Amino acid sequence: MRPAAPLASGFLLGIALVLPRDAHSQAAAPAGTWALTNARIETVTKGKIEKGTIVIRNGIIEAVGPNVTPPGDARVVDLAGRTVYPGFIDLTSSMGIPTPTQPQGGPGGGGGGGQNAGAPARYVGLEPGRVIANEVAPSAADIRASRDAGITTALIAPSRGVFRGLSALIPMRDDSSAQYVVKAPVGMHMGFQGVAGRYPATLLGVIAYERQELYDAQRHGLLMDRYKAGDRGVPRPAYDANLDALVPVVRGQLPAFFGASNENEIRRAVDIAKEFDLKLTIVGATEAFRALDAVKAARPLVVSVEFPQPVEVTGWAYRAAQRRELNDSATRDAAVRKIVEANAATLNRAGVKFALAPGALKPNDFIANVHKAIAAGLPREAAVEALTIRAAEIAGVGDQLGSIEPGKIADLVVADGPPLGDSTRIRTVFVDGIDYDVIPSAVSRNGQRAAGGGGRGGEMAQVAGTWVMTVNGPQGAMTSTMTLTQTSDAIDGNMISEFGTAAISEGRVNGRTVTWSASFQMGGERTTVNFEADVDGSRMTGRLRAGEMGAMTFTAEKKP
Secondary structure (H helix, E strand, O other), X not given: OOOOOOOOOOOOOOXXXXXXXXXXXXXXXXXXXXXXXXXXXXOOOOOEEEEEEEEEEOOEEEEEEOOOOOOOOOEEEEOOOOEEEEOEEEEEEOOOOOOOOOOOOOHHHOOOOOOOOOOOOOOOOEOOOOEHHXXXXXXXXXXXXXXXXXXXXXXXXOOOOOEEEEOEEEEOOOOOOHHHOOEOOOOXXXXXXXXXOOXXXXXXXXXXXXXHHHHHHHHHHHHHHHHHOOOOOOOOOOOOHHHHHHHHHHOXXXXXXXXXXXXXXXXXXXXXXXXXXXXXXXXXXXXXXXXXXXXXXXXXXXXXXXOOOOOOOOHHHHHHHHOOOOOOHHHHHHHHHHHHHOHHHHHHHOOOOEEEEOOOOOHHHHHHHHHHHHHOOOOXXXXXXXXXXXXXXXXXXXXXXXXXXXXOEOOEEEEOOOOOOOOOOEEEEEEOOEEEEOOOOOEOOOOOEOHHHHOOOOOOOOOOEEEEEEXXXXXXXXXXXXXXXXXXXXXXXXXXXXXXXXXXXXXXXXXXXXXXXXXXXXXXXXXXXXXXXXXXXXXXXXXXXXXXXXXXXXXXXXXX
16 A cells, blocks of 8 residues: 655545545555454354454455454454444346447337347347456446445346346446456346347247257257367367357356246246256246246246336326226236235245345335335345345355355445344445445435435434534544535535645435545545534534545534
8 A cells, every 4th residue: 555645734634644545436455454343243144143243354254253353453343333244146237238239129029120230230139158247347336326235246247138148246346346256157148038120039039049049059069079079080160159158058057047027938938948958047037926836946036126116197097097996907006016026925935045136126226125025025034145145146156255254255234233124224335345435325215215314313404504624633633624505415515624625526414414525635646535424403423434544533513
């Protein structure tokens, strides 16, 4: 770690003595050694520890237990009153994948539009040899949104197509997720969506195309085996990246992740898997409760919580809807939603193991819908397992992720309550042993804007005005000034110190809690500092964090 130039004074004096990690453009840095003490630990696989310590060294969990002594070189963090649990794993992400160059149809070729003249014949869902690890480049905003919801790892693959390619499991870290791929390939991703304007466009065409490609892969594998055996006179098979990618699939060496949501799709996927002896993982499975006989034989499942949405109507249509009978289509739609929300609970009661996944939902909506599944009868403990260890096992990394055990990757969530608790708020997320503070969202677990900003309760704090901040730094008290403006739950403004004026970004009021960031030029380096404070009238009490320097406390008084 390279030190920045020493500075005489100012509220960031102590921070300027090291080069902190910028929360948005972080360079690769060693994770170091941590000791998270006095925490309530939900290990998922080894029960709960009411008061214990987790030691992290260079991104790996070194020790965990109630009687663990922090090493002498560890950065000790007292987490009394906090709960630590494994990071969640998203198995249905498509973040950071290049946009398709051609339109894609739905089942039966829907979607409209023919192939553009001269357009490159790529990304149309017919690329079993497509290596996602070579393409994926998620944005900082996507990574942070996932991480702030407690998601620390995501399986990346296109969400549509017949043969979608070879997926990659990547960590939600700021510096370079693609550089630190956890596993690739994880599986071959397939589905029933045809290609608009070209073969295969219809559902029958899609199934015929898939079966032919899989038969061709079987033959291609046999020809390759004969050639590699070294028999004199055996011709060398033609190079074919797509068939090469499918050979381990038809030999059961690489899982086939098959997108299948409704009952018919699930049964079709199971039939294809039986025909070719595929190592099948069904993804979606929204109507798995209708095909329990099939899914019990075809486990594991990745169950989407992307539930049907009610149709909003206004005006004449709304008035007409009010006159419908109780057993009309609107009532049936509501009943269907309830049944689908109980899908995971039904599978759990039937003894089917599964992971939960968002489908196309945004991270906050994903967690909100997991709460709906819990409300529909899924035990919280089963939901947590489905987001952690079950997801890790399906991705083939159960020995690396999914629980808090020595030797596993330090992907951890620090919160003020249990995982998926009704009022649990995530404070910090560790990815590969790197800590990231979480900016609280003003969205409730039901996906609605929360009253008073959705924070710790009570009406929303009003923070507009000029504040004098005092930081308790290593060189003593240090002072700066900030001016805030507030629009609903959003804040902006600037901070003034010896380093000049810095604009406030990502400012948010969440009940009585306020968070913001500011970027300062110090010693030739741009440093982002994250702030969090509780507001009590004209006084703030909080802490700031600047990368590996850790936290400092501060108070602020509002000028009259």
